[in-house]
Amino acid sequence: MTCEEAQRSMHYHFDGDDHLHVRKARAHAASCTDCGRHVMDLEMVEQGLRSLQKFAAPPGLRDRILEAVREVPQKRPLRGTGGLMTREQ
Amino acid sequence: MERVEQGVLFRAQTGDLDAFTAIVQAYEDQLYTLAFRFLSNSAEAQDAVQETFLRVYTQLRRYDERFKFTTWLYRIATNVCIDRLRKRKAVSSLDAEVTDGVESLQDWHERLASPDPSPEDLLMQSETCNEVQRALGDLPPLYQTVIILRYIQELSLQEISDVLHVPITTVKTRIHRGREALKELLARAPVS
Numbered sequence: 001m002t003c004e005e006a007q008r009s010m011h012y013h014f015d016g017d018d019h020l021h022v023r024k025a026r027a028h029a030a031s032c033t034d035c036g037r038h039v040m041d042l043e044m045v046e047q048g049l050r051s052l053q054k055f056a057a058p059p060g061l062r063d064r065i066l067e068a069v070r071e072v073p074q075k076r077p078l079r080g081t082g083g084l085m086t087r088e089q
Numbered sequence: 090m091e092r093v094e095q096g097v098l099f100r101a102q103t104g105d106l107d108a109f110t111a112i113v114q115a116y117e118d119q120l121y122t123l124a125f126r127f128l129s130n131s132a133e134a135q136d137a138v139q140e141t142f143l144r145v146y147t148q149l150r151r152y153d154e155r156f157k158f159t160t161w162l163y164r165i166a167t168n169v170c171i172d173r174l175r176k177r178k179a180v181s182s183l184d185a186e187v188t189d190g191v192e193s194l195q196d197w198h199e200r201l202a203s204p205d206p207s208p209e210d211l212l213m214q215s216e217t218c219n220e221v222q223r224a225l226g227d228l229p230p231l232y233q234t235v236i237i238l239r240y241i242q243e244l245s246l247q248e249i250s251d252v253l254h255v256p257i258t259t260v261k262t263r264i265h266r267g268r269e270a271l272k273e274l275l276a277r278a279p280v281s
């Protein structure tokens with residue numbers, strides 16, 4: 001397995017796959033400095049992404065949304081009886 | 090992943106605003122987080138969330154119950170955010186032509202990623218990993234989308250495939266390229 005193949009296959013490892021080519025890539029990375037480094041870099045990427053916090057919607061946003069919603073009618077269903085409100089966007 | 094009951098959904102479909110309020114309440118945090126990760130800007134993220142819920146409300150009677158409500162919701166939110174990114178990009182390239190295109194790639198990226206960060210944005214970003222958010226903002230929208238759905242919203246590959254209407258193999262390829270691109274962008278980022 002070449003380094004290029006190993007580095008490509010390693011992404012499937014990060015997806016949670018455990019196919020033969022993934023296991024081969026892991027074995028390769030264990031004994032190859034470049035590919036070992038590549039794995040560590042990807043782990044850092046994942047760690048960085050997972051450390052991004054989840055926000056709470058700012059105060060006032062919900063009221064703003066509900067106010068805007070009051071101004072618009074719902075479109076009628078594509079099929080079926082539907083209502084009287086037929087305004088299209 | 091479902092957070093509202095069918096009954097609430099049915100009532101909202103008849104224009105019941107209390108029921109719709111329950112829907113907004115159930116999803117506003119996660120949609121705001123999603124929009125902020127796309128747009129790197131609080132004011133724009135709020136506009137995007139408002140636009141999303143407005144579309145959800147007007148289209149609610151056309152929602153097909155055979156699909157998960159959250160899948161539909163994420164599809165709308167993702168489209169709203171990507172539209173905004175594209176518009177921003179179009180405006181930026183016009184600017185770039187006018188100013189003779191001498192700006193550095195870095196300026197370009199900074200302008201793309203965060204137009205006028207407010208003190209609130211700066212505060213929010215300093216609380217989080219600034220470089221990661223910046224790198225995320227520098228990704229092409231195609232990769233940014235799958236990375237956000239995967240790592241920020243924590244959807245499964247199958248769920249992402251449902252949201253985007255593309256096969257799982259495509260989702261995987263985009264995630265692989267997105268991860269690889271983030272690795273490069275973060276390697277280039279100055280250590281702060």
Ligand SMILES: [Zn+2]
Nearest residue numbers: 003032034035
């Ligand atoms: Zn190697």
